[in-house]
Amino acid sequence: MLTPxxxxxxxxxxxxxxxxxxxGTRWQNEDKAKAAGFKVGDLYKKTLKLCGGTGKVEKVTVHNTNDLENVEDDGEQYCRSTYNENMGSARPHFYVDDVAVWQLLKxxxxxxxxxxxxxxxxxxxxGDGSIADGGNMTSIGVEIIMNDKNVGHDAMAYDRGAKLCAWLLYINNLAIERLVTHAYWNAKKAGKTSSDIDQQCVTYVAKGHWCPYYIFDSKSEAGAKRNWQAFKALxxxxxxxxxxxxPVENPFVDVAENRYYYKAVMWGVKNGICAGTDKTHFSPNTFPTRAQVMTFLWRAAGSPEP
Ligand SMILES: [Zn+2]
Structure with missing residues (x-):
């Protein structure tokens, strides 16, 4: 298993x-490199900033890839396969499923x-190569892993995928209209652009990937458009x-908003790291025990198993 x-x-x-x-990572295995269209010694990723080298993100592209049978952490397996040169030329930025998110590119x-x-x-x-204003060159790729028979898996992956996309739009200060599909880029490459972005997101192009397949959940553009719009709404x-x-409601009568520790306390409460000494008091000036200090730290780290 990979260690992040x-x-x-x-x-x-x-x-x-x-x-x-x-x-600076380079292809090492001759057969695998060749199968992916490279040769030994070629760069293993593009090693180029988005949008003409500026590092600016213009869009977030949604994909679906298949759940792997009998694998719990599929994103880990996809990343490990990439590190082992078994994913051809595919290089998305993120893989997300019901249990984990893995990030493979800056x-x-x-x-x-x-x-x-x-x-x-x-x-x-x-799927649009190095077209300057294409998906590879301007967008972040998110692979949402779906099509797992286990009840609840796909709904969870879908929901977590939506959260990841929302956060990527948020940190890049992008409007929801900047969320697009793999199919959007197929259409653009084929010269089929539409002022209705949702329509372009579900435009079928022969030989283009009908992706995100499981979010579209339909062979028809009309059906896919409804389902895509539902995902986009989420x-x-x-x-x-x-x-x-x-805003977190401050339950404590002894933690005033103008104190330097106010945000720290609210953050701790909101994230379940600390509570008050009773329902309305935090007692900011009393000492914690060593046990409490360790417990706060442990909870902040996500309550890991020792
Ligand atoms: Zn795709």
Whole structure:
């Protein structure tokens, strides 16, 4: 199993395992490189910032890929396969399913030292090569892993995928209209553009990937459009929630809003790290025990098993 380089939390509750392919990584296996259209020694990822080298993110592209049978953490397996040169040329930025999120390329999140703001890089997921204003060159690719027989899996992956997309739009200050599908880029490449973005997102192109297949959940453009709009509405709601978070209600009579520790206490309460000494008192000036200090730290780390 892969060990992520860093693990971080998004403000809307996702834990992301970051294992960004190092700059300068090169193809090593001759057969695998050849099958993917490369040769040994070629760069293993594009190693180029998005949008003409600026690192600006213009869109977020939604994909579906298949659940892997008898695998719990599918994103981990997809990333491991990438590191083992078994994923051809496919390089999305994120994989998300019901249990985990994995990040494989720089997305400019600013959440880890390997992924500073403004560093978003070109992936390989939109099927439109190096077209300057195409999906690979301007957008972040999110693979939502679906089609698992286990009850609840797909609904959970769909929901978590929506949260991830919302957060990526949020940190890049992008409107919901900047959320598009793989099919959107197929259509653009084929010269089929539409002023109705949702329509372009479900425009069928022969030989183009009908993707995100499971979110479309329909062979017809009309059916896919309804289902795509439902997904987009969910992302929109999560985006709104990020932009206008509901303020935490301060239950404590002894924690005034003008104190330096106010935000820290509210954060701790909201995230289940600490509580008051009773329902209305935090007792900010009493000492914690060693047991309490460790418990607060442990909860802040996500209550891991020792
Ligand atoms: Zn796709």
């Amino acid at each position: 380089n860093h693990v971080y939390q998004t403000p809307n509750g996702l834990t992301v395992n970051e294992i960004i392919i190092p700059d 997305a400019g999140t600013g959440m880890t030292p390997s992924d500073p703001v403004g560093s978003a890089e070109v992936g390989w997921h939109a 992302v929109g709601a999560y985006l709104e929630a990020l932009r206008n978070p509901v």
